[in-house]
Amino acid sequence: MKNSVSRRIVVQRLVGLGGAAAAVPLIGAETKQSSAADHSMPEATARYLGSYPSELGGRSPHVELKRRPLADYASVTPLQDLSGTITPSDLHFERHHARIPDIDDSQHELLIHGMVERPLKFSVADLKRFPSVTRICFIECSGNLFTSATEHTTPQMLCGLTSQSEWTGVPLRTLFTEAGVKPKASWFLAEGGDAALMTRSIPLEKAMDDAFVAYAQNGEPVRPEQGFPCRLLLPGWEGNTNIKWLRRLELSDQPFMTREETSKYTDPLKNGTARQFSVVMDARSVITAPTYPARLERGWHEIQGLAWSGRGRIVRVDVSTNGGRRWHEATLQGPVLPKAHTRFTFPWKWDGRGAELMSRAVDETGYRQPTRKQLIKARGHGSVPYHLNPILAWIVQRDGQVLYRAEQWL
Amino acid sequence: MQSLIPLMRSISGAVVLVLALSGNSVAEAPLGLGRAVEQTEIDAWDIDVRPDGKGLPAGQGTVAHGEQVYAQYCLSCHGEAGKGGINDQLVGRIPFDAFPFGSDPGKTKTVGNYWPYATTLFDYIRRAMPYSSPGVLSNEEVYSVTAYLLYLNRIVSQDTIIDADTLPTVRMPARDRFVIDDRTRTESFLRQ
Numbered sequence: 001m002k003n004s005v006s007r008r009i010v011v012q013r014l015v016g017l018g019g020a021a022a023a024v025p026l027i028g029a030e031t032k033q034s035s036a037a038d039h040s041m042p043e044a045t046a047r048y049l050g051s052y053p054s055e056l057g058g059r060s061p062h063v064e065l066k067r068r069p070l071a072d073y074a075s076v077t078p079l080q081d082l083s084g085t086i087t088p089s090d091l092h093f094e095r096h097h098a099r100i101p102d103i104d105d106s107q108h109e110l111l112i113h114g115m116v117e118r119p120l121k122f123s124v125a126d127l128k129r130f131p132s133v134t135r136i137c138f139i140e141c142s143g144n145l146f147t148s149a150t151e152h153t154t155p156q157m158l159c160g161l162t163s164q165s166e167w168t169g170v171p172l173r174t175l176f177t178e179a180g181v182k183p184k185a186s187w188f189l190a191e192g193g194d195a196a197l198m199t200r201s202i203p204l205e206k207a208m209d210d211a212f213v214a215y216a217q218n219g220e221p222v223r224p225e226q227g228f229p230c231r232l233l234l235p236g237w238e239g240n241t242n243i244k245w246l247r248r249l250e251l252s253d254q255p256f257m258t259r260e261e262t263s264k265y266t267d268p269l270k271n272g273t274a275r276q277f278s279v280v281m282d283a284r285s286v287i288t289a290p291t292y293p294a295r296l297e298r299g300w301h302e303i304q305g306l307a308w309s310g311r312g313r314i315v316r317v318d319v320s321t322n323g324g325r326r327w328h329e330a331t332l333q334g335p336v337l338p339k340a341h342t343r344f345t346f347p348w349k350w351d352g353r354g355a356e357l358m359s360r361a362v363d364e365t366g367y368r369q370p371t372r373k374q375l376i377k378a379r380g381h382g383s384v385p386y387h388l389n390p391i392l393a394w395i396v397q398r399d400g401q402v403l404y405r406a407e408q409w410l
Numbered sequence: 411m412q413s414l415i416p417l418m419r420s421i422s423g424a425v426v427l428v429l430a431l432s433g434n435s436v437a438e439a440p441l442g443l444g445r446a447v448e449q450t451e452i453d454a455w456d457i458d459v460r461p462d463g464k465g466l467p468a469g470q471g472t473v474a475h476g477e478q479v480y481a482q483y484c485l486s487c488h489g490e491a492g493k494g495g496i497n498d499q500l501v502g503r504i505p506f507d508a509f510p511f512g513s514d515p516g517k518t519k520t521v522g523n524y525w526p527y528a529t530t531l532f533d534y535i536r537r538a539m540p541y542s543s544p545g546v547l548s549n550e551e552v553y554s555v556t557a558y559l560l561y562l563n564r565i566v567s568q569d570t571i572i573d574a575d576t577l578p579t580v581r582m583p584a585r586d587r588f589v590i591d592d593r594t595r596t597e598s599f600l601r602q
Contacts, residue, residue, distance in 0.1 A: 178443060250456065380513045
């Protein structure tokens with residue numbers, strides 16, 4: 001703590017009070033460090049006991065952490081208020097297509113059928129008997145950029161449709177092996193148990209690589225908003241493919257061309273085509289502090305943010321404080337995991353002049369986070385709203401006010 | 411995955427997984443977990459429809475019946491004749507079936523100008539619509555409202571019967587517009 005702290009508690013050691021040394025907090029406005037040496041006015045002040053232990057902990061009443069609704073079908077994670085890389089489960093973003101079903105896990109079953117030797121149904125208890133895996137990875141909605149954002153936009157509202165958890169479950173290849181996949185199978189359909197029975201077609205390759213059926217999130221059963229009692233987890237792939245409330249997997253020799261992989265989650269391009277099954281999330285970074293609505297004081301600050309890639313590890317994040325004219329390598333805080341949010345930090349002394357803060361990520365495949373211009377040049381002006389991962393900028397005004405540098409997308 | 415070392419080998423055509431666990435215990439799949447299911451149990455859940463028509467049920471629908479179904483179950487949200495409603499616009503073609511979406515974000519995507527497969531319409535309506543009470547429609551009603559929406563989009567004629575044989579043969583205007591993800595090639599300039 002520096003001298004700039006205006007209200008401080010000065011603890012004075014008093015000798016001779018009942019023979020014991022008592023620590024007395026003095027709450028004084030603008031108390032200077034020098035006054036700690038002033039022993040002239042001893043005063044006893046009682047301290048009060050706090051609350052009891054409880055069945056369920058909560059946050060400090062002084063802390064406000066909230067998802068914000070985007071519409072009646074989505075809510076976003078407060079990226080600017082979090083540290084490290086794990087998103088508290090109750091703050092994981094939500095995107096539902098038919099709200100949140102109330103599923104009794106003791107009644108829930110997962111069916112595997114289609115091009116398999118043995119169609120099988122698994123209860124949640126069955127799933128928990130298989131050898132399990134635990135891994136940390138992000139889930140990001142592919143529509144994660146608010147393209148009409150004004151300068152008064154927080155990271156949460158701008159791109160809060162990404163969250164990270166430690167997920168535990170059964171590798172999909174284990175379950176598929178249990179059912180015996182027929183040699184000609186090349187795709188599978190995943191279906192959720194929500195009212196809309198949401199479906200996506202997934203290449204079998206992903207199942208044999210790193211896909212799993214998750215039943216736990218950050219040490220507890222998956223939350224209802226996240227797919228209780230079990231969901232598909234496809235590390236690095238667009239959120240929509242990570243089917244929640246998973247109840248059916250059907251092996252096939254072709255994709256099913258569901259509405260979510262034709263009408264939606266496809267990317268029209270300027271050459272008159274539309275990209276389909278563009279499921280991998282490209283590398284991206286976002287500064288989380290300082291950002292709107294912060295108002296900076298001169299002096300040292302830590303620029304912080306998150307970087308991630310659906311193709312592997314983040315290997316480098318660069319930060320610029322002058323709108324991209326000069327870039328500096330940021331520190332990757334670690335753990336730096338594949339297909340996972342990675343925190344980057346960069347110490348910065350603000351001198352009171354106008355500044356423009358930017359970050360750009362590079363992943364282990366050599367992919368560099370593009371500018372908005374590069375994206376539009378490659379895809380076309382109409383290629384919204386999916387897979388927009390541009391370098392973003394935050395303006396620091398001379399009065400210290402930080403604003404999002406709004407950009408024209410539509 | 412971190413803790414398991416999966417070794418895949420092929421025995422008489424079937425993929426067998428050997429899961430090496432800590433110590434000397436080795437779990438060899440299949441582990442005999444889960445329960446076998448009867449075909450009837452599968453049929454009760456297996457409602458998906460593929461572009462080749464696999465999964466389409468018996469029954470048929472007409473445009474005239476579809477208009478009634480639409481008025482009763484869909485119009486309130488999707489508007490008169492599939493336009494101007496509070497939810498997704500379902501009807502609309504673009505002159506010469508152009509596909510300007512990549513250059514013009516203002517163009518509204520509809521069943522008529524964007525959807526590549528007619529079978530998707532049946533599958534989606536049956537599983538997800540009407541939005542607040544999916545599942546209420548009979549297969550005949552789904553066939554009919556599918557026929558009506560295809561008719562409104564000027565893709566089929568007014569007297570068309572839509573069933574398991576005819577629906578997969580309906581050719582959608584945007585059928586050839588879709589390409590499988592090619593970003594690693596077309597956006598390779600972003601690689602160092």
